[in-house]
């Protein structure tokens with residue numbers, strides 16, 4: 440079996456960061472997605488890269504009324520009320536994409552959907568946190584139902600999910616399956632990457648992941664896909680692509696080398712290598728980040744020529760598994 444390079448992006452605008460950052464501190468990076476996304480799409484198209492864009496449902500909304508019409512009646516009652524975006528809907532966001540490009544992104548979704556090989560997937564409707572106290576499975580399922588409805592209004596059906604903050608449990612995965620999802624992005628298999636709530640995500644755990652981004656602390660992250668008898672297919676992340684750090688270009692160079700080394704190993708051994716990031720990570724230093732992507736894609740082209748490495752979205756892998764199961 441030849442290796443595959445899987446790419447997924449969490450398209451969330453401010454909805455993915457609103458509890459940690461403000462429009463003042465991070466709005467420029469989110470606005471920068473408007474340049475970064477077309478830049479990525481153009482490179483993906485030129486290199487035949489098939490990528491999954493896990494998109495927050497609220498990003499699809501035409502305007503505030505559309506957003507409120509799609510919002511589920513059953514909403515997560517997090518113990519930490521700041522985690523819920525619903526309080527902000529009435530007065531903290533603008534009326535539509537024209538006046539508030541930090542919260543609405545229907546135009547971006549349309550650009551993704553119009554680019555060959557790109558899969559529009561879900562990152563839940565409200566950037567739902569499955570491990571935060573106060574949430575329930577019923578609220579999660581209502582959230583996914585809303586995500587499905589707003590996407591289907593654009594003629595898109597969702598088959599893949601990326602769980603916000605990579606928080607998930609088997610019960611949430613089963614609920615996603617009931618909502619028509621047949622694959623999800625799991626976490627890398629080692630300790631530092633397991634599914635955690637915000638409170639459990641200690642400085643030590645984060646430092647371990649940071650170090651592992653540049654030196655092989657726990658080996659290369661390529662893997663063989665594991666068959667499951669039923670339920671959604673796990674397509675674990677191999678690595679988060681860290682954005683370019685202007686103050687530490689040597690760190691960025693080492694990180695890129697680590698990622699390319701892991702891609703090479705996956706291609707040689709016929710493994711999966713699943714790289715992910717957020718478009719807002721490219722929203723600052725966009726030129727340097729796109730240059731980094733150019734180097735990665737040139738490396739992929741070399742691996743494709745020499746080892747037959749393929750590009751696949753999460754949905755492609757799920758589709759392949761379903762057709763294999765059906766014997767076609």
Ligand SMILES: [Zn+2]
Pocket residue numbers: 449451455562566603604
């Ligand atoms: Zn997110």
